[in-house]
Amino acid sequence: MVVHWSVAHIKLGLQEKLFMGNLDSRRDWGYAKEYVEAMWLMLQQPEPDDYVIATNETHTIRECLEVAFGRVGLDWQKYVEIDPRYYRPAEVELLIGDASKAKRKMGWEPKTKFKDLIELMVDADLADLRR
Numbered sequence: 001m002v003v004h005w006s007v008a009h010i011k012l013g014l015q016e017k018l019f020m021g022n023l024d025s026r027r028d029w030g031y032a033k034e035y036v037e038a039m040w041l042m043l044q045q046p047e048p049d050d051y052v053i054a055t056n057e058t059h060t061i062r063e064c065l066e067v068a069f070g071r072v073g074l075d076w077q078k079y080v081e082i083d084p085r086y087y088r089p090a091e092v093e094l095l096i097g098d099a100s101k102a103k104r105k106m107g108w109e110p111k112t113k114f115k116d117l118i119e120l121m122v123d124a125d126l127a128d129l130r131r
Contacts, residue, residue, distance in 0.1 A: 003061075003068050004118065008125035010079050011072040018079055021086030023065070026058035028096045031112040031120075041106040054097020055110045067118040072126070 002018075009015035030053070038053040069076035102108045112120070 003064050004121035005125050007068040007072055007074075007122050008129050010069075011074065011126065012129055014129070016079070017081050019081050019083040019086060020061065020065075021083065021088065022091055023062040023080075023082070024060055024093070025091060026060050026094045026096070028054045028056070028058055029064070029114050029117060030055045030110055031117050034110055034112060038102060038106070038108045041102075041108050045106065049105070051102045051106070052097045052099050053102055053108070054099045055114070056097065056099055057114070058094060058096045059114050063114070064118055067115050068122050071119045071122045 006015055006018040010018065035053050038051070042049075042051055065076040065080055069079065099109065
């Protein structure tokens with residue numbers, strides 16, 4: 001996902017546009033740090049098992065753009081252009097996971113909400129670029 005990276009570059013004048021495909025695709029966005037915690041919990045279980053690690057909610061690419069550009073005070077519609085080259089031939093419109101088993105068996109559930117996650121990524125990229 002390059003949205004957060006591109007937003008930071010656009011904000012600092014290092015990039016002019018972000019070219020995207022389908023903005024209506026829905027994804028289950030989760031925080032990698034929390035997913036690693038879930039993996040660690042899996043390894044602590046007495047018996048191996050399969051788990052789905054997810055947030056149990058979806059958001060569109062458009063929502064991601066709104067949050068990311070909003071974080072830096074920019075209107076995403078001025079910087080994002082749709083490019084048919086970025087449409088996937090076999091687009092999966094909806095990707096959502098059900099982590100109820102992970103919660104039930106390991107007590108794991110996501111803590112970081114979508115908006116906070118996107119803002120955290122934008123902030124990290126801005127900090128890196130400013131160094």
